[in-house]
Amino acid sequence: MSSQVTGRSSSTGGTVKDQEIATEQRYVDLAYARLEEMRADAQAMLREGYRQSLAGTKGSLVDRDAMVHQAALRAQALDVADDGLVFGRLDLATREIRYVGRIGVRTRDHDSLVIDWRAPAAEDFYRATPEDPRGVVRRRVLHSRGHTVVDLEDDLLDPAAAQEMTVVGDGAFLASLARTREGAMRDIVATIQREQDEVIRAPAEGTVLVRGAPGTGKTAVALHRVAYLLFRHRRRFGSRGVLVVGPNRRFTAYIERVLPSLGEGSATLRSLGDLVDGATASVHDSPRLARLKGAETMAAVLRRAVTDHAPGAPNELRVVFKGVVVALDRARLDRIRGEVHRRSRGAVNAARGRAADALLDALWERFNDLGGPEAAEAAEGAEAGLWNAILAADGLASIDDEPGHPNGNGDGSAGKRAQFDARVREQRAFTDFLVAWWPLRRPLDVLRSLGDPNRLRHAAGRDLDRVDLTPLAASWAGDAPLSYQDVALLDEIDALLGAPPRPSRRRAPAEGDPFVVDGVNILTGEEVADETWEPEMQELTTSMERLERSRRVDDGVVDERPEYAHIVVDEAQDLSPMQWRMLGRRGRQASWTIVEDPAQSAWEDLDAARRAMEAALGGEQPATRGRSRRGKPRRKAPPRRARHEYELTTNYRNSTEIAAVSARVLAVALPEARPARAVRTSGIEPVVRVVPEAGLAAAARASVEELLGQVDGTIGLIVPMALEEDGQLTLDGPAAPESTAWDAAARERLGAGLPERVQVLDVLEAKGLEFDAAVIVAPETVADQSPRGLRVLYVAVSRATQRLTVLTSDPAWQRTLTT
Numbered sequence: 001m002s003s004q005v006t007g008r009s010s011s012t013g014g015t016v017k018d019q020e021i022a023t024e025q026r027y028v029d030l031a032y033a034r035l036e037e038m039r040a041d042a043q044a045m046l047r048e049g050y051r052q053s054l055a056g057t058k059g060s061l062v063d064r065d066a067m068v069h070q071a072a073l074r075a076q077a078l079d080v081a082d083d084g085l086v087f088g089r090l091d092l093a094t095r096e097i098r099y100v101g102r103i104g105v106r107t108r109d110h111d112s113l114v115i116d117w118r119a120p121a122a123e124d125f126y127r128a129t130p131e132d133p134r135g136v137v138r139r140r141v142l143h144s145r146g147h148t149v150v151d152l153e154d155d156l157l158d159p160a161a162a163q164e165m166t167v168v169g170d171g172a173f174l175a176s177l178a179r180t181r182e183g184a185m186r187d188i189v190a191t192i193q194r195e196q197d198e199v200i201r202a203p204a205e206g207t208v209l210v211r212g213a214p215g216t217g218k219t220a221v222a223l224h225r226v227a228y229l230l231f232r233h234r235r236r237f238g239s240r241g242v243l244v245v246g247p248n249r250r251f252t253a254y255i256e257r258v259l260p261s262l263g264e265g266s267a268t269l270r271s272l273g274d275l276v277d278g279a280t281a282s283v284h285d286s287p288r289l290a291r292l293k294g295a296e297t298m299a300a301v302l303r304r305a306v307t308d309h310a311p312g313a314p315n316e317l318r319v320v321f322k323g324v325v326v327a328l329d330r331a332r333l334d335r336i337r338g339e340v341h342r343r344s345r346g347a348v349n350a351a352r353g354r355a356a357d358a359l360l361d362a363l364w365e366r367f368n369d370l371g372g373p374e375a376a377e378a379a380e381g382a383e384a385g386l387w388n389a390i391l392a393a394d395g396l397a398s399i400d401d402e403p404g405h406p407n408g409n410g411d412g413s414a415g416k417r418a419q420f421d422a423r424v425r426e427q428r429a430f431t432d433f434l435v436a437w438w439p440l441r442r443p444l445d446v447l448r449s450l451g452d453p454n455r456l457r458h459a460a461g462r463d464l465d466r467v468d469l470t471p472l473a474a475s476w477a478g479d480a481p482l483s484y485q486d487v488a489l490l491d492e493i494d495a496l497l498g499a500p501p502r503p504s505r506r507r508a509p510a511e512g513d514p515f516v517v518d519g520v521n522i523l524t525g526e527e528v529a530d531e532t533w534e535p536e537m538q539e540l541t542t543s544m545e546r547l548e549r550s551r552r553v554d555d556g557v558v559d560e561r562p563e564y565a566h567i568v569v570d571e572a573q574d575l576s577p578m579q580w581r582m583l584g585r586r587g588r589q590a591s592w593t594i595v596e597d598p599a600q601s602a603w604e605d606l607d608a609a610r611r612a613m614e615a616a617l618g619g620e621q622p623a624t625r626g627r628s629r630r631g632k633p634r635r636k637a638p639p640r641r642a643r644h645e646y647e648l649t650t651n652y653r654n655s656t657e658i659a660a661v662s663a664r665v666l667a668v669a670l671p672e673a674r675p676a677r678a679v680r681t682s683g684i685e686p687v688v689r690v691v692p693e694a695g696l697a698a699a700a701r702a703s704v705e706e707l708l709g710q711v712d713g714t715i716g717l718i719v720p721m722a723l724e725e726d727g728q729l730t731l732d733g734p735a736a737p738e739s740t741a742w743d744a745a746a747r748e749r750l751g752a753g754l755p756e757r758v759q760v761l762d763v764l765e766a767k768g769l770e771f772d773a774a775v776i777v778a779p780e781t782v783a784d785q786s787p788r789g790l791r792v793l794y795v796a797v798s799r800a801t802q803r804l805t806v807l808t809s810d811p812a813w814q815r816t817l818t819t
Ligand SMILES: Nc1ncnc2c1ncn2[C@@H]1O[C@H](COP(=O)(O)OP(=O)(O)OP(=O)(O)O)[C@@H](O)[C@H]1O
Pocket: 176, 177, 185, 186, 187, 188, 191, 192, 193, 196, 212, 213, 214, 215, 216, 217, 218, 219, 220, 221, 597, 652, 653, 767, 768, 769, 770, 798
């Protein structure tokens, strides 16, 4: 017979639970003692690594690098185990006992003391249920503070096999869900539920698509999956890297501690606003601008923008050969430009050499039209002084054609052509023209150039409506802040521009190269060293450094864009097609974990986003179809990958009372959707108050002050987006001069003097976050701000774990939320 005990006294002193805790403490002490030994071993390995480097050979440096890296990883993994090393115990029907913990611990004789939670032998800890006990009789969760076991909770899975086994517990799991939120997400290793574990351990290949309502643990599960993949497939995912992408910087700050707490510091965590090096988003676009910028048609607009002539590009080319002025006008130049773009298929910056050749062809043709070599001979006899005067008046920098010039003796037509090319290339008029007419462009310059409504109109073709041009151009003009959608556009432009053909190291100068102007090769943008140039010794790089190398869009083009072996996309329902394209470029060979809740989507055209997602996951990217970014034939598009779909159904965040309010919003936003099942009842009803519009801010302040006395943890004060008069931008940087009700200045006033645990944020910034208490201001405004406003509101009301207050100036909303 087993017994369920919660603190009952035993005949031998102390409660049964105390005795059980003492037993477990002895085992935990044993595990920590062994951990100390492992730590000493890791330190010894580190010292040995450094000793190797004293040998001084290149090979020894490589060994040192590898050894030090390994030892550092090991030491890091051991450190994370310092808190709550052992958190689970399984008693099996075979009488075997298994302990589960943050990392695997073995005795010196290789007997298992603690099984890593990610190892196959730990799977039963998460998967066993009373319906399917998988040989487990009792599952025990140990709650520790540091090295000390403070509580236990048992699940009896197979009562028939339990015999005299003691079972203690008082719902510590549910209690742990109600714990205070301190502002950063925590790991859930000890309490992962079966449906969550299935996602975490899903196959590493292909795409894992996870859906679930707010609070079902999608983010938590995705992060634990990363730790699992890195543990089980370290070689594959550790070397090429894992990228985790979240919606905004607040969100990445919120989740950034989870992976390190699981001992995994190697994954790259980025928000959609800082995925591209050198470009950082500081604003969200209004729904209208986001729709325009995020749509796939923007790819065509940008393609035209990069192939259009650059701002300030000259309209005429004039050179002199043997006294004959040869000129190309704007119409001819535009035709040449179009032809070069067609032939170079996209890699714009790399095509400058081809552009130079095409100009020379056209000049030669023109020169022949003017009479060719005969005309030159006639001109040669003319008065040099007269020519100089005329040509100087034309502003040509270099016109001379001295008899006896080394290039002046070509014969035969090929020789004449070679002579022509050589003489024209030498002229500053030609090289200066080339630099201005086909500049090596930077993504940010191209985007800014679209701040000119005329250029935007030209690039827009028929892909944008006239009425949209003005707000779009205004959002890119001057030094307007970059938005989250803009970052994806910069990446698109970068892909279109491509890298100029540059070697990885500085080359020695080629003597007399006419394309070297002021120490720079104007065809490639490459710096050419002076005569003192010597090849440098290369410093060894670690795999982490290599992983971190990436392109920067602000300072021209450097290095390759990083590609990852696995990409996790959180809040995927909000990605625009252009953002999917940006991610697709980073995961052409990757497997993916995609986490989403379509009911929370602020994005209007979900079908278009879905198509773009499919293209990113395995299809081809239309902008670079058939060719790689460097113009070489592309590898075949990867085959469509296996897809594994999962749904999470239990809401671990909200109390049942708060979940009821969010279910009411969902019923209006998306009547056919099913809310998740909340499991924790708090007995605290949400508050919905009607307040006159002018008093909303004051009421919000008062509500927060009241809540400060009611909860110990974080409070979110969630306000509508701040749309400017023309509905454009919502700033999360400094206040814009003419912005309205909920702008940054208003939010700053709302938060003034409040403790740090209170965050004032708009509904978009609240995505993915959670608070002990939330105050939602003006649901009616949120609902009206965009066609997806109701879904955005659904996000807002599902943020709180314990207390929810809604302030509305519309009595109809009070009825909707309470009945
Ligand atoms: N098995 C679990 N044990 C304990 N806590 C859990 C468990 N699963 C989820 N949680 C907690 O529930 C909360 C919600 O989890 P999470 O943020 O991952 O949900 P989500 O589905 O991503 O929500 P949203 O869609 O709103 O972003 C978090 O505090 C998380 O730690």
